Amino acid sequence: MKQLITGKKLPRILSVIAVLGVIAGVAFAALQSQSLLTGNSIETATADLQISTDGNTYAALRPGFDFHGLIPNGPGVPAAGYPIYLKNSGGTELGLNIYLNGPPSNPNNVDLNLVVVKFMCGADGDQEFTLQELLDAKADGGVPVTGHCGAVDIGTSREYRLQIAMNLDSVNGPSASLGNIDFAFSGVAQAN
DSSP states (O other): OOOOOOTTHHHHHHHHHHHHHHHHHHHHHHTOOOOOOOSOOOOOOOOOEEEESSSSOOBSOOOOOOOOOOOTTSOOEEEEEEEEEEEEOSSSOEEEEEEESSOOBOTTOOOGGGEEEEEEOGGGOEEEEEHHHHHHGGGGTOEEOOGGGGEEOTTOEEEEEEEEEEOGGGOOSSOOOOBOOOEEEEEEEOOO
């Protein structure tokens, strides 16, 4: 028959087990090694898109143009477009988006869906947007400019041109005007 552990032997057995556990833990800890990589930091690249109207003086903000003499259903104004230059002064390639920074003043209720902005990029192609598209696009960070026109490399500037045209039914009356039209150009960092 098996002999039961009596009350006097039980504490002694438990103490031996505890001592063996401590010795095993100390032996395990004595066989460890640790190295540290300290003081790390994480920083993003800098996106810094600047604008100029003369190709010489760049800033984050420049005064715009007066697109005057438009005739509904006529040619865009001005014929060659007004020049704008966008410069990437940051540390990463930028993809270009465009939008209206807010609604323009519109005292004559011009239909913004019928006012066309032509964004010209020379031999690399042109894109057309309506003022309403550009206004709606603000919530999503703008409409992407596509193709080679949409990339501004680090340390470079690109010339673009803006032209405005109005469709026939955009105006109802003898004349119309829009004001406070703020075109926003957003440079979005691109992974290479």
